[in-house]
Amino acid sequence: LTEAQKASRKIVSEQRKEKQAALAESIMQLTQEHSQKIAGVTSKHDVTVEKVKNLVMGVTAYKKSHGPTLTNVLIFAKVQEVNSELPAGSKHSVSELRRLVAEDPKYQNLTENEKEKLKDVLKEHRESKSISVRATNTAAARDVQSGLDLIFRLLDGLAVRTGIYVTLFVTRGHAFDTHTATWYSTDNAMDFFEDILELELDAITKQFEMWACNENRNLAQRDSLENMQRDSKRMINASFCLFVPMGARLNYANFDTAIKLKYGVDKRGWLQGVPFKSPTNLGNVEQVRALRDALKAQKCYFFKMTASDQRSFIEELEERRDAGEAVSTTRKKRSDAGVKRKRSRRESGLLQSKYPRAGRPWKATKRRTQMPKMVARTRTRRTSHGAIWRPTNILQHTLYIRLTVVY
Template sequence: MVPEANNLLWAARNPSRPVLVPRAPLNVMQKGHSNVQRASRKISAQQRKEAEDALHMAIQKALSEHEEKTNHLAIEHGITVEKVKKLMGGERHYKGNQNAQLANALVHAKAQEVNADQPRCTKYSLNKICEMVKDDEDMQNLNHVDRREYIQKLNEHRVLQHMSIHATNTVAAHNVQSTLDTIFKMLDNLAVRTGIYACLFASCGHVYDTAEATWFRTDNIMDFWEDVVQMEADEITQKLEQWACMTGLDERETVQNMQCVCTRLLNSGLRTIVKRRDIHINYTNFDTAIKEKLGINLRGWPEDMAFQSPTSINDLNALLKLRNSLKDSSCRWFHMSPHQREEYNLQLTACRKKGEVIGKPWKKCSDAGVPRKCKGKENKCQSKRVRGSGSSVQAPKSAEFVDSSDEEYTSEDEA
């Protein structure tokens, strides 16, 4: 159990994860140097803006001249402007590759080499590092293996940056706010393009976190919560924050927590694809209870891990690997095609004919084969209705005359 005093920071609550190294505060000399650099960058930005404006004007002038020449050619030869543009090559749009490039990998390696021991405000700039890469003969004459190694190191660095955690709560709160702003803009644009409805609730996960709870909606989707759930968005966000800070799941990456997370992800995925809320994974008889009966299989289970319940796995690294594969959908459920299901059933039939035991059979009762009396059999015989000898049982007939008592007769005479 982590001590209470050690729960202040998100990094302290996750000791097994890498931590992004925070920047040290600037001293007086570094602040002065930083102000000079900031002023220099401002002047350079103004110069670049002026150059870009001049280039923009020149391009607009060239485009207008090109449009006039295109119209002149269309009129001169009696064809449409679209045909002239098509014959001249038209417009082509190319999308660059987003994978790690060798040039970026070399710049990253050189920056790690020359700026590792340099204090802040004295590190080499990007232009200077690019010049160092060009002047380095060893980096210019690389074989195929060395190129792949440089690119692999850059990919590992990017993954580490994305998966590492912030060292302070302030930086984490800034990252939360900037990322949520980006997500909000994307959802707004998506709603305009496609007409979808979307809502999002976000909250911090610990009482010491400084990120504020918030919510987002497109159009009038929040009317759903007020009309159907009878709760306003602010109330939902407040309850979410209270649950996350007081009764939420423990976020530390321990074996017990990762076992619960993997079990929950697997069961929720199966319930989603089966559309049943009362189903659980039968790991022991998975081949018959899930694959044969339901026609559903699991794809992407880690190859170096035997298929079993996450509660039976005690290796934290294996559980983290399984958790990550379930979250990024590399390990997911899928419906078997009719052909796959038929082939699998044929395989099971062949195995059964050979006498192989598939799965784990049910245990036999200790009194198996012994005849047993049904409960309530004796009472059942006694409760049967006894019918008469005829085809139907008639109700008893009433008497034709009813004698009255002397007391009743005497009272009538006296009256």
């Protein structure tokens, strides 16, 4: 570097240091003023400093939903025991249920397995309650409205915090439902549909509602065997395609050798009692429904094996082969194997295949179709007005000749 370049860089460095020192001093003053104001707010409203800081700074705490506690589990078990057969108005209160639980000796010394079983019962009850069908259309409409209000508030806050764009369409699933179709969009996300797709959100919502009502399927029809099989197969393929190359297919019969050994992909959470095969080959409605629910809840999925898991699996597979176990299913042998059969026209070469043979270009055969007797060849003629007229049959040719003679 020259002396001039060194001097200019030194000047720029000094200016940068001065700016950083001025910024640090301003931040210190702002922090002091901020602390003084927070102290004033805490003394005025009698709250803690941490609460005011969380409210001012806008800190968002993401927490998972709490699982059932042992107290909730025991109270629920007692409710099922004493309140299930009592009419409305005469059921035991929560305080009475707590007292009954404390006095019941069978709930005092529970083992860990018994506690887990009671927790599973409460979890299943909560899940069934969250997805249960409402008794009337009015109750369903209120449920939709309250749920959408919560979703809209969450999306509004998420858009402010992270700057995302969201567009949401909601419509009824049957013509007899009472809740109306609506749409939601953050900021100017609707401009994408109007400027790029040249569609208005109201028109899209109307078309969406018409499509949903024309499906004319109730909840029982949606849970038919065919629909559940299709949904299960779609979710299985979506999970499987994340870890395999494009074009790879799931081989259920030879999963250990064709998938697990070749691609290093294994399954997890496949339900016991459900055969491992394509959902379209399962004829039991309860098995397909349980598999669909497990796939939807992401309890059943595919995952990529680690290198150590693959090595241990290969060793296990070799041990099984050495023991004489068939690790893969072989293709069933034809019943007429070894018997000379009559060759088809395609095999004998009389019928040309639509795929070319290796090393020879395939050429399509030209076929000449015989024209009808009353149809002549198409000729292009130019009229006196400059327009092009193409007669296609004998009558039009005759008419053209007569018009030419007249004119």
